[in-house]
Amino acid sequence: MERHPSVKTVSYERDYDPYSIKRDKELEDFFNEADINVRTFGTHVLYEPTQVLEKNGGVAPLTYQGFLKVVNKLGKPGFPIPPPTKLPGFFDLQKILNCNEGIEFAGPNKTFDVPAIQELGFETPLYRSPHHGGESVALQMLDKYFLDKTKVLTFEKPNTSPAAFDPASTTVLSPYVKYGCLSVRLFYQRLMDIYRNQSHSKPPVSLEGQLFWREFYYTAGYATPNFHRMEGNPICLQTNWRLKEKDDVDEEASKHLEAWRDGTTGFPWIDAIMNQLRQEGWIHHLARHSVACFLTRGDLYISWERGAEIFEYLLLDADYFLNFGNWLWLSASAFFHQYFRVYSPIAFPKKYDPEGNFVRKYVPQLSQFPKKYIYEPWKAPLEVQRKANCIIGKDYPKPIVEHDVIV
DNA sequence: ATGGAAGTTGTTGGA
DNA sequence: ATCCAACAACTTCCA
Numbered sequence: 376m377e378r379h380p381s382v383k384t385v386s387y388e389r390d391y392d393p394y395s396i397k398r399d400k401e402l403e404d405f406f407n408e409a410d411i412n413v414r415t416f417g418t419h420v421l422y423e424p425t426q427v428l429e430k431n432g433g434v435a436p437l438t439y440q441g442f443l444k445v446v447n448k449l450g451k452p453g454f455p456i457p458p459p460t461k462l463p464g465f466f467d468l469q470k471i472l473n474c475n476e477g478i479e480f481a482g483p484n485k486t487f488d489v490p491a492i493q494e495l496g497f498e499t500p501l502y503r504s505p506h507h508g509g510e511s512v513a514l515q516m517l518d519k520y521f522l523d524k525t526k527v528l529t530f531e532k533p534n535t536s537p538a539a540f541d542p543a544s545t546t547v548l549s550p551y552v553k554y555g556c557l558s559v560r561l562f563y564q565r566l567m568d569i570y571r572n573q574s575h576s577k578p579p580v581s582l583e584g585q586l587f588w589r590e591f592y593y594t595a596g597y598a599t600p601n602f603h604r605m606e607g608n609p610i611c612l613q614t615n616w617r618l619k620e621k622d623d624v625d626e627e628a629s630k631h632l633e634a635w636r637d638g639t640t641g642f643p644w645i646d647a648i649m650n651q652l653r654q655e656g657w658i659h660h661l662a663r664h665s666v667a668c669f670l671t672r673g674d675l676y677i678s679w680e681r682g683a684e685i686f687e688y689l690l691l692d693a694d695y696f697l698n699f700g701n702w703l704w705l706s707a708s709a710f711f712h713q714y715f716r717v718y719s720p721i722a723f724p725k726k727y728d729p730e731g732n733f734v735r736k737y738v739p740q741l742s743q744f745p746k747k748y749i750y751e752p753w754k755a756p757l758e759v760q761r762k763a764n765c766i767i768g769k770d771y772p773k774p775i776v777e778h779d780v781i782v
Numbered sequence: 783a784t785g786g787a788a789g790t791t792g793t794t795g796g797a
Numbered sequence: 798a799t800c801c802a803a804c805a806a807c808t809t810c811c812a
Contacts, residue, residue: 717793
């Protein structure tokens with residue numbers, strides 16, 4: 376790295392995961408060495424983990440209610456900072472940096488365009504997600520969702536359907552918050568604008584509560600060494616999962632993991648969710664619950680770390696703290712311990728989508744199946760399967776395990 | 783300190 | 798339709 380003579384100050388946003396902490400520390404050492412001022416800000420959270428820890432005697436609250444008590448003591452979160460009225464453009468930058476030659480980081484068109492994925496050396500992806508990035512898109516989505524004030528005021532997560540699509544039942548703003556297209560502080564203030572003088576749902580299930588869940592995991596994850604692993608993680612239950620290590624040799628478990636990832640478990644609800652995830656990069660929170668429970672304690676008994684790795688790769692909104700925190704939760708390894716509350720891949724979706732429309736969309740082989748068998752097609756008589764143009768075991772897989780007889 | 787209550791959002795079967 | 802108890806590999810918190 377080299378210092379450009381006109382650079383006097385560098386500003387950046389503080390980050391809290393182990394990779395970012397290490398990276399920022401190295402950069403800061405370099406800047407100090409080069410006599411460059413460093414200014415950092417912590418505004419992509421409502422409360423910085425350090426603040427919460429300090430208020431709670433140096434330890435992270437491990438229950439949501441405990442977390443709420445601490446942030447109540449901290450008072451209202453900070454306001455978003457208004458956007459700058461003016462930013463230097465390309466030619467200004469050239470002037471400021473006093474360089475005449477084309478700046479290589481301006482891209483092939485010298486316009487700071489986002490390069491195509493192929494230019495970065497990746498293959499053309501199999502799927503094209505319907506979710507598009509950017510701040511303008513995020514703000515439009517926020518406006519649109521907030522048009523229905525009753526929906527916002529009465530929002531209760533367990534009452535939003537994981538089977539809804541076009542439109543989804545929740546905001547789908549998580550990828551934008553993750554990448555900084557939408558400030559969580561702006562989201563919070565816009566929400567407060569609607570809450571003001573109105574009765575509204577409350578945490579943990581409310582929309583406000585969802586933002587606090589994010590904060591909860593940030594604090595817990597920041598305070599916990601090896602948060603993303605079982606080994607060496609002091610809050611994680613030590614369990615003898617299958618595929619506990621990435622390179623463990625267990626042929627059957629590896630096949631099960633692939634089937635889970637590829638949506639070929641033979642459980643339509645699970646497969647539909649995983650297909651939506653691979654194709655679109657976003658799935659509803661309760662859909663995440665369903666497949667995470669299925670992979671770990673519910674059915675396949677495979678390590679939550681394997682699931683978290685796949686989620687991290689496939690999710691547009693993958694966030695270190697939220698992803699690993701939720702996997703700890705769903706596998707009943709930390710935060711949540713009522714292992715006997717297992718999501719059924721049959722009974723659970725029936726509550727939200729008795730017609731099976733979600734399955735029909737994301738597992739098209741089953742689109743003609745009668746609703747009676749849509750979540751357990753292996754039970755359909757052969758005559759029914761023929762009529763639906765889908766023979767189980769040929770056109771769609773038989774279930775890889777029996778849900779009821781997991782030990 | 784120790785026992786009871788609570789813990790984001792389970793399922794089943796019965797009244 | 799709605800509520801409730803039972804199921805029964807738990808852990809944390811707090812009075």
